[in-house]
Amino acid sequence: MARQPRLTLPGYPHHVIQRGNNKQAIFANVADYRVLLDLLEENAKKFDVAIHAYVLMSNHFHLLATPQTLEGLPKMMQAVGRRYVRYFNDTQRRTGTLWEGRYKSTLIQTDRYLLACMAYIDLNPVRAGVVAQPQDYPWSSHLHYLGVRVDRLITPHALVWELGNTPFAREAAYAELVQLGLNPVQQAAITQATLCGWALGEADFVADLQKRTERRVAKTGAGRPFSVNKPGLKTL
DSSP: OOOOOOOOOTTTOOOEEEEEGOOOOSSSSHHHHHHHHHHHHHHHTTTTEEEEEEEEEEEEEEEEEEEEEETTTHHHHHHHHHHHHHHHHHHHHHOOOOOOOSSEEEBBHHHHHHHHHHHHHHTHHHTTTSSGGGGGGGSBBBHHHTTTSSSTTTTHHHHHHHHHHHHOHHHHHHHHHHHHHHHHHHHHEEEEEEEHOOSSSOHHHHHHHTTTTSSSOSSSSOOOOOOOOOTOOOOO
8 A cells, every 4th residue: 555645835844753773773973963954954945944953863863844835845854854864874984874764743723732841851851861851862852942142043932932921931931841851652643653654733723734735734633732830821
């Protein structure tokens, strides 16, 4: 049976996971991380994709990105993937595939899931036991949102600006949101939707989304809603 095309629509945020083949490392040294970030920045601009968050792990990486065109995200991922493999194979004197097939992705409901997905991405190194706190990990966008550094790759989503009226207020609010973390149900919902390629959102969102594409957007209906439950912030 032919595999379904990816669910990709312009103007919606997408959570993307690209894994190394057989869980193998996709970075051999610090320079490799920098090369991949440079390729992402170059091709995000080229294909008109706004990257809101990322984390580069030893054998995979996550993105939260909004394409402005139908082909923007797949073309960006294809260009980055091919060029990085050539670079990595040349520097490591190896041949063959590096990626575990196609990247996985899900389209998410912005007001319900965007900030939760950002927290999910930031907390990946913590869940993996690499660091105790997300701010201790250098290869993610978390430090950008804490105001520690300026990351040229990042285009903050409009929802982030609603966290506070000043940079300090937004940084503090976002740090608190990530520290609250996600429960196992929230983590599972994001992971499952991304790996299966189904839209992540409430029933009315999924139903409206289905009108915009011939590709089936959900297996049995809407994704299960969840809340970050952060006092004083818009429920997500």
